[in-house]
Every structure is written in structure tokens, then in C-alpha cells.
Amino acid sequence: MRTEEELVKLIEYHNDLYWKKSTPEILDIEYDMLLQELGDINPNHSLITQIHTPEVAINAKKVKHNNPMLSLNKAYSLEEVLAWAKKYIRNNDELFRIQPKFDGISANYENGILATRGDGEFGENVTDKLPLIELESEGYRGKLNRDVRGEIIIRDDDFKEKYNTITRKDGRLYKNSRNAVAGIIGLKTIKLMLAQNAKVTLIDYEYISHTVKFAQLAEKWDEILSKLDALPYPMDGIVIKLADATYAESLGNTAHHPRGQIAFKFTGIKKETKLLNVNWSFGKNCLTPVAELEPVELGGVTIRHATLHNYQNILDKDIAIGDIVTLERAGDVIPYIISSKNGEHRKSCIISECPSCGQELKLVGPELTCQNDECFEICLQRLLAAIRSIGIERLGEPNVRKMMESLEVKSLKDVFELSKDDIAKLDGFKTKSIDNLYNEIQKRKVVNDYELLAALNIAGIGKTIAKTILKTWTIAELQNLSLDELSSLDGIGPERAKGITEDLITNATLIEELTSIITTVQTKGQIKEDSKKICFTGKMPEKRSVYEKLASDNGFEPFSKVTKELDILVAMDISKSSSKLKKAEKAGIQIMDLETWLNSIK
Ligand SMILES: [Zn+2]
The missing domain is CATH 2.40.50.140 (Nucleic acid-binding proteins)
Known part of the structure; x- marks a missing residue:
């Protein structure tokens, strides 16, 4: 058993790591258990009752909120939610709005100033972070373009895809999206983040909500919770509020919380x-x-x-x-x-x-x-991963299992060699579904070489690393690659390089077989190190992809976004003011209209 004194020391230590340095050493759940341990000894200790908000922008100017941003009272069970609701309903048809309680930084954007919630009355001015922020609101995703109250978060998908390479000043990765947000919003300068193409999201509090009558609240609870839970945002609970805002406001506030709203916490x-x-x-x-x-x-x-x-x-x-x-x-x-x-x-x-x-x-x-290379279940999972990676979306686990069982499909190559007659032998396939699956498989017979390499299930090779490797060598050249050559690439250390070269040798036959039946688009030579990075904007006579293809055929590297690395932005109409154009102008990027660019490459 730890003493109160020991616990206080420990909690203060972890508070400092979490809230000030954004480098937690323990899981949230372990932290909560420390708090609980302290609560068992001294339930009134200030460490338990205090409210934390991330300390951001130490030097930033304070902003006074016109309407104080209060924290919410909390409930931990449906019973508690119902008990709260019962106090304020005028009849059983009283409407409630149920919304996500995001796990990020509460913020307010008003008159061009972005401020965090802070202590509710005064927030920190973090307007300098605007270039990193994308607003998500009803029917809108883009630059902040209007006053809004919301939460600054990093979407789960962004965290997974972008933040596995975005590093902090000390070169380390962020541990979780919560720390990344607090860390980034607290930065003195966002130069490094802009260079790494970092993105954070301000999600409008009004964006996602489910409305339900009091009479149906208990019945619909599960369903709504599951729906909200499945959203790609970090959340630590939900908010339930009276839908009639005027009525809710008339109820006023307690010292700390508005009466018309309650938070239901997932944690704890x-x-x-x-x-x-x-x-x-x-x-x-x-x-x-x-x-x-x-x-x-x-x-x-x-x-x-x-x-x-x-x-x-x-x-x-x-x-x-x-x-x-x-x-x-x-x-x-x-x-x-x-x-x-x-x-x-x-x-x-x-x-x-x-x-x-x-x-x-x-x-x-x-x-x-299980280290048996012939193990059915392991083979199934590997094949399934390869199929997902190469992008045959119609093929899920049940059908891959059937194919392995009844058609003796063993590898990606076998999948590509399936005929319509083969597919017809599988349970549940009819003319139309046979055609659909067959056509989808044929379509994936032309892929970028890095997509193929990423589909080989080699530990340490995802799409990004595959692309890096194949910028320098062709698939055929990989077989003779030395350890030194491979480990000289960014993002591949000697340890990783060793595993990769070994796996490449083991997979040699598979690679050869696959490249004999599918066409790969070679990455090497296509993107030169000194190639100009180009981005297209505005509605154009042909599809965007047509111009991007034209660009790469002519030695440019197409980009989908305007970043600082960009060299040229090609616009249909350079007199129009789009967010891309404005951004490019600000960053001093060369801008030209489509016709000029087309003429330049003739
Ligand atoms: Zn096994």
C-alpha cells in the first residue's frame, strides 16, 4: 500500500508529464487508478477535485470569452443520466440532443481569433495555429471560415496515417492524438509542423448529434452510443443536453456547470x-x-x-x-x-x-x-492482408476462406488467376456478383510497383516505405540489394534493413510470379529527386487525374495539397480566389494557369 504522500508525489509527477510536457509514461487507465487509490485514502484531496486543462502557448496572450465556457457535470451510468433528465423534463416528449464529448482542446473561433477554453473565463490565443487547422462542420470541411465553438482534435485516421511520421522537435513521435494536439497547440512556432504537413481538426460542436425524446432515451441509448463510438474522433464520452436551447439557458448554471447539459463519461x-x-x-x-x-x-x-x-x-x-x-x-x-x-x-x-x-x-x-508456413489460418490472414493491401475490396474473410478451402487458392497470384468459372464454384455467387468480383480483380492487375511490394506482408514495409524504396530501385533490382544500400534510405535502420533483405530473398519466387501476371507501374525514374512538385486546382476540362498523369509523364511530382514544398500551383482561373490559391500566394509558390502550363510542357 502506498501512503497518501507517496501517491500525491506520483500523481503530481504524472500530471506534469501529461499536462505540461505531453510525454506521459503511463496509460490513462493506470493514472486513473492512482487517483482512485488516493481517493480511497482521502476523497477530498485537491488533486482529485481540481480540473485540468492542457497548458498551451505559455507566452500567448489571454483572451476573455464573452460567454464563459463551462465544464459539464458528469454521469457514469444510464441511470444517472435518466435521473438528471427527469429533473428538467416538462413532459415525456421533451427532446434531448446527444453529441460526442471529444477528447481534445475546447476552443472558440470568433472575429478571426482562435482561443482555447482555458479556465472557462480566460483562454489562450492560439490564432497562429490556424494554418494547421481544418474545420469540420455540417456539410463543410476546409479552412476556418466562420465563427464556431468546437474542439481541436486529431482525427483517428489522421493520427494513424500522418502522425506515424510527424515528429516533435526532439525527433520523437507523439504517443497519442491527445498529446499531439496539446503539444502542437502549445508550440511557439508551427514551422516544423507545417513542413511535416501536420493537420489538426476543429470539429464544430453542433456538427454531430442525435435527437431523441425522453420517453425513448433509455431504449435508444445503446444504438446511439454505438454509432457515436464508431466515429473517427477521439472521444471520452458523450454530451446529453436539452434540445430546446432557450429553455436550457433559462435553467441557468450551478457554480461550475450549466444545468441543461450533462456529460456521460466512458472512462472510469x-x-x-x-x-x-x-x-x-x-x-x-x-x-x-x-x-x-x-x-x-x-x-x-x-x-x-x-x-x-x-x-x-x-x-x-x-x-x-x-x-x-x-x-x-x-x-x-x-x-x-x-x-x-x-x-x-x-x-x-x-x-x-x-x-x-x-x-x-x-x-x-x-x-x-505459429511458425508453420503452411498453417491454414496464418496463411489465410496473410493472404487477406495482401488482398486488402492490393485493394480488392470485395473480397472479405469468408470468401477468401472458401477460396482457400475449395479452389486451392494459396497466394495473391492464385487470386489473380481465378476465372469466372472458378468464382462460380463458390457458395453464394451469382452471375452479377461473379462479374463484379472478376472485374475488380482484373482492374487490380495494373498497380503501382510500391502497392505490390506493400502487399507482400514483409514486416516493416507498408506503402510509404515501399514507395521510398522503389523511388531508388526497381522491383527487379531489389533482389541484388545490399544491406548497406537499403539501410542508407531515410526511415530504414540497419536492423530493419536486415529483416527486409532477408524477406525479399524468401519472397523472390512470389515476386517473380506476380510480376509475370500483373503489370506494375514503375516508380523509379518517374519521380526525380529534383522533380518539381505540382498541384492542380479549380474545375478543369478533363479529370484532375489526367493532368496529374501528364505531369508525372513530364517529370513533375503531383501533389494533392498546397504545402510549403510545392513548386507550382496550376489553376484553371488564377483570378479566382480559392483557399489553395491564397495559401500558395502567401507561401510564395509559383502560380500559373492551365493553358500556360500546358504550353510550357509541349
Ligand atoms: Zn498453425
């Missing part, structure tokens, strides 16, 4: 349930344990499964079938098991043999892996 909700079984699900390289649970309601959603992450986690937490496990929902992620108590009848959930092929499993790091 814990429930105990029994672990009924553990199923091991297959991935490309390893087996993941998934808990089968006695159904339990958690935050209004019935939970039957939860991930157990990996083999090591089961050992660390000493989890066995029959145990009583504690579930927690953290942020908008799937609930997971944070601790476990021994049950009466315990049965080990550890397996030593592959449930698919029977081969002995090996421990690699924290993961259990």
Missing part, C-alpha cells in the same frame, strides 16, 4: 464479470487471446468479449478461465480487462499447440506465434 466505468472462455484469434503473425465473458452492461452497452492483448498479459495478470475479471472502458476503445480475481474453479487458458495446424507454438516477445 468498471464492472466485474466472469471469464467463461478464451478464444485465440489469428493474425498475420501471431495469436491473440480474446475473452468470452458472462454478458455484462458497461456504460449502456452489453459486453460479451474483450481483448486480452497477448500471451504475456495473461501471465502477468494471472488470468484463468473461471476468474472474476474487472472490465473498464477507456476512452472510445473497446473495453478491456484491467485486473482479475481467482475464481472458484480455475482452468488454464494457455495453449501450447496451434488450434489450426497442431504445431507447437513459440513465444516471440509477448506474443504466441
Whole structure:
């Protein structure tokens, strides 16, 4: 047991890392547990009751909000939400609006000034961050163009795709989107972020909402929660408010919160349930344990499964079938098991043999892996990943499984060689669906070479790295690549290079087979290091892709966005003022009209 003093020290240490330095060392959930531990000893400690907001722009000017931005009262169960609602409804038809509670920085844009919520009364002026910000609002995505109150966040998809390369000043990556937002909005200068093409989103609070009558609130709760939960934004709960804004306002505020709104928090909700079984699900390289649970309601959603992450986690937490496990929902992620108590009848959930092929499993790091190259389930997952990567969207797991079982499909090459007659042999395919799938497969027979390389399931090669590699070498040249040559590329260290060269040799036959049936568009030579970066804007006589193709044929590198690296912006009408044109003008990028450019390349 830790003493109050020890806990306070620990929490203050983590507060500093999280809120000021944006470099947390522990998971949010672990932090919450520290707070809870402190709460058990001293429920009134100021560390528990204080409200935190990220400290941004230390030197920025304070902005006084015309309407104070208050924090919301919180509920942790549907019962609490209903009890709150009952206090204010005028009848059972009273309407409520349910909206996401974003996990970012609350901000207000008014008269050209962007300010954070701060302490509610005074916020920080962060207008200098506008070049990084895209507004998302009803029917609109683009530059901030009107007064709005919303939350600055990084979309989940952006964080996944962009922020795996965007680094902080010290060269490190951001740990999560929450820290990235706080870090970026707190920067003194955004030069580095602009150069890395960083983007943050200001999402209008009014953008996403579900309206529901009080009488149906309980019934619709699950459905609305699931819908909101599936959105690509970091959220830590939802906001429920009276839809009649005038009425809500008339109710006024308590000292800290508006009466007409309440926040329902995903975090901090814990429930105990029994672990009924553990199923091991297959991935490309390893087996993941998934808990089968006695159904339990958690935050209004019935939970039957939860991930157990990996083999090591089961050992660390000493989890066995029959145990009583504690579930927690953290942020908008799937609930997971944070601790476990021994049950009466315990049965080990550890397996030593592959449930698919029977081969002995090996421990690699924290993961259990099946190292049998012929293992059906592992082959299925790898083929599925290759199919997704090459972009055959119609082919999901059930059909790939059927193909492997009844058509002896083993590799991407086999998929490309399927005839209409082959597809017709599969259950559930009719004339139209046969044609659709067949045509889609044929279409993907022409791909960029880096798309093919990325589809080979070589550890460490995604599309970005594949493109980097193939800018320098052709697919054919890869076979003779030395370790030194490969590790000289940006983003590939010696360790990674070693794995990649080995995998390239193992995959040599597959690459050869694939390139014999599909056409790859070579990247090398197409994009020269000194090639001019070009972007097109405005409605043009032909499709955008036509001009982009023309540009790359003529040694330009097409860009879809105006960034500082851009050399030329080609516009249909340079007298029109679009956001791209304005941005290019500001950044001193050469602008020309389409005709001039076309003439220049003749
Ligand atoms: Zn196996």
C-alpha cells in the first residue's frame, strides 16, 4: 500500500508529464487508478477535485470569452443520466440532443481569433495555429471560415496515417492524438509542423448529434452510443443536453456547470464479470487471446468479449478461465480487462499447440506465434492482408476462406488467376456478383510497383516505405540489394534493413510470379529527386487525374495539397480566389494557369 504522500508525489509527477510536457509514461487507465487509490485514502484531496486543462502557448496572450465556457457535470451510468433528465423534463416528449464529448482542446473561433477554453473565463490565443487547422462542420470541411465553438482534435485516421511520421522537435513521435494536439497547440512556432504537413481538426460542436425524446432515451441509448463510438474522433464520452436551447439557458448554471447539459463519461466505468472462455484469434503473425465473458452492461452497452492483448498479459495478470475479471472502458476503445480475481474453479487458458495446424507454438516477445508456413489460418490472414493491401475490396474473410478451402487458392497470384468459372464454384455467387468480383480483380492487375511490394506482408514495409524504396530501385533490382544500400534510405535502420533483405530473398519466387501476371507501374525514374512538385486546382476540362498523369509523364511530382514544398500551383482561373490559391500566394509558390502550363510542357 502506498501512503497518501507517496501517491500525491506520483500523481503530481504524472500530471506534469501529461499536462505540461505531453510525454506521459503511463496509460490513462493506470493514472486513473492512482487517483482512485488516493481517493480511497482521502476523497477530498485537491488533486482529485481540481480540473485540468492542457497548458498551451505559455507566452500567448489571454483572451476573455464573452460567454464563459463551462465544464459539464458528469454521469457514469444510464441511470444517472435518466435521473438528471427527469429533473428538467416538462413532459415525456421533451427532446434531448446527444453529441460526442471529444477528447481534445475546447476552443472558440470568433472575429478571426482562435482561443482555447482555458479556465472557462480566460483562454489562450492560439490564432497562429490556424494554418494547421481544418474545420469540420455540417456539410463543410476546409479552412476556418466562420465563427464556431468546437474542439481541436486529431482525427483517428489522421493520427494513424500522418502522425506515424510527424515528429516533435526532439525527433520523437507523439504517443497519442491527445498529446499531439496539446503539444502542437502549445508550440511557439508551427514551422516544423507545417513542413511535416501536420493537420489538426476543429470539429464544430453542433456538427454531430442525435435527437431523441425522453420517453425513448433509455431504449435508444445503446444504438446511439454505438454509432457515436464508431466515429473517427477521439472521444471520452458523450454530451446529453436539452434540445430546446432557450429553455436550457433559462435553467441557468450551478457554480461550475450549466444545468441543461450533462456529460456521460466512458472512462472510469468498471464492472466485474466472469471469464467463461478464451478464444485465440489469428493474425498475420501471431495469436491473440480474446475473452468470452458472462454478458455484462458497461456504460449502456452489453459486453460479451474483450481483448486480452497477448500471451504475456495473461501471465502477468494471472488470468484463468473461471476468474472474476474487472472490465473498464477507456476512452472510445473497446473495453478491456484491467485486473482479475481467482475464481472458484480455475482452468488454464494457455495453449501450447496451434488450434489450426497442431504445431507447437513459440513465444516471440509477448506474443504466441505459429511458425508453420503452411498453417491454414496464418496463411489465410496473410493472404487477406495482401488482398486488402492490393485493394480488392470485395473480397472479405469468408470468401477468401472458401477460396482457400475449395479452389486451392494459396497466394495473391492464385487470386489473380481465378476465372469466372472458378468464382462460380463458390457458395453464394451469382452471375452479377461473379462479374463484379472478376472485374475488380482484373482492374487490380495494373498497380503501382510500391502497392505490390506493400502487399507482400514483409514486416516493416507498408506503402510509404515501399514507395521510398522503389523511388531508388526497381522491383527487379531489389533482389541484388545490399544491406548497406537499403539501410542508407531515410526511415530504414540497419536492423530493419536486415529483416527486409532477408524477406525479399524468401519472397523472390512470389515476386517473380506476380510480376509475370500483373503489370506494375514503375516508380523509379518517374519521380526525380529534383522533380518539381505540382498541384492542380479549380474545375478543369478533363479529370484532375489526367493532368496529374501528364505531369508525372513530364517529370513533375503531383501533389494533392498546397504545402510549403510545392513548386507550382496550376489553376484553371488564377483570378479566382480559392483557399489553395491564397495559401500558395502567401507561401510564395509559383502560380500559373492551365493553358500556360500546358504550353510550357509541349
Ligand atoms: Zn498453425
